[in-house]
Amino acid sequence: xxxxxxxxxxxxxxxxxxxxxxxxxxxxxxxxxxxxxxxxxxxxxxxxxxxxxxxxxxxxxxxxxxxxxxxxxxxxxxxxxxxxxxxxxxxxxxxxxxxxxxxxxxxxxxxxxxxxxxxxxxxxxxxxxxxxxxxxxxxxxxxxxxxxxxxxxxxxxxxxxxxxxxxxxxxxxxxxxxxxxxxxxxxxxxxxxxxxxxxxxxxxxxxxxxxxxxxxxxxxxxxxxxxxxxxxxxxxxxxxxxxxxxxx
Numbered sequence: 001x002x003x004x005x006x007x008x009x010x011x012x013x014x015x016x017x018x019x020x021x022x023x024x025x026x027x028x029x030x031x032x033x034x035x036x037x038x039x040x041x042x043x044x045x046x047x048x049x050x051x052x053x054x055x056x057x058x059x060x061x062x063x064x065x066x067x068x069x070x071x072x073x074x075x076x077x078x079x080x081x082x083x084x085x086x087x088x089x090x091x092x093x094x095x096x097x098x099x100x101x102x103x104x105x106x107x108x109x110x111x112x113x114x115x116x117x118x119x120x121x122x123x124x125x126x127x128x129x130x131x132x133x134x135x136x137x138x139x140x141x142x143x144x145x146x147x148x149x150x151x152x153x154x155x156x157x158x159x160x161x162x163x164x165x166x167x168x169x170x171x172x173x174x175x176x177x178x179x180x181x182x183x184x185x186x187x188x189x190x191x192x193x194x195x196x197x198x199x200x201x202x203x204x205x206x207x208x209x210x211x212x213x214x215x216x217x218x219x220x221x222x223x224x225x226x227x228x229x230x231x232x233x234x235x236x237x238x239x240x241x242x243x244x245x246x247x248x
Contacts, residue, residue: 001102005110009084010117016083019118022076027125033068034129037061058140062130063214066147069126070210073119073155074183078176080118081162084111085241089170094244104242108163108234115159123152143216150213153226154206158183160233167240 013019041060048055088094097107127148133139165179166172183206190205206229209222 001106002110002113005102005107006113006117009111009114013080013114013118018079022079023122023125026072026076026122029072030065030069030126031129034061034065037064056140057133057137058130058143058216061133062139062144062147065130066151067210067214069151070154070207073122073151074158074187075180077155077158077162077183078165078179081115081159081166081179082172082176083166084115084163085166085237086170086172086175090172104238107241108237112159112163112234112237115163116156119155119159123148123155126151140216146213146216146218149218150210150222153223154210157206157226157229157233160230160237161186164233164237164240167237 038061041057044060085094088097100107130139130144161182162175162179165182166175168178169175186204186206188205188207190201190208203225209225212219212222
């Protein structure tokens with residue numbers, strides 16, 4: 001039943017003109033940034049050739065591209081997730097969904113996997129850009145894999161947060177704004193100051209966990225952080241729907 005709900009959610013996303021517009025605009029922006037980084041790489045090539053142990057194409061092109069992709073995807077995630085449950089409330093179809101012979105966990109995971117399917121398509125399209133560098137450069141596949149892992153985990157965390165915010169209101173715009181606010185807070189939370197950036201504040205920052213993976217450094221603490229955020233917010237969504245479930 002989870003995959004049935006996921007397929008329904010993914011189908012509804014791709015039937016929306018908004019989703020196609022987001023895909024097109026996102027790919028255009030990322031392609032522009034990718035070409036800009038390639039131009040920087042070509043400009044720096046003569047100087048880098050004379051430096052032993054100079055940064056490679058993964059450092060100059062791929063890492064900045066994925067870093068910028070994180071910011072772009074933070075901006076578009078609220079637009080993708082805002083209707084997931086808000087539309088169910090607003091269209092009064094939530095009562096049918098909640099009274100169906102499926103558990104809250106199946107409903108939430110189905111919705112969540114549908115959103116992830118959309119983001120996976122976007123991530124695969126993005127991956128083709130750095131992979132094209134293999135045609136003429138020596139690309140560090142380890143750094144690319146670590147960066148893509150970080151971006152994928154961060155997208156999964158974004159989706160979990162967006163789904164929860166969508167479960168709190170029947171107004172998609174309100175869901176989008178609150179999702180963006182929370183994501184932005186988690187992105188910049190360690191920028192408050194040098195002293196405050198340590199400890200709990202530093203650990204809560206999504207950006208700080210993403211930076212290590214962009215450098216090709218795999219740290220289980222970074223992966224655990226994203227998995228914890230995913231589990232926490234999907235759990236919150238299940239609790240939220242369970243509280244509103246109609247009695248049989």
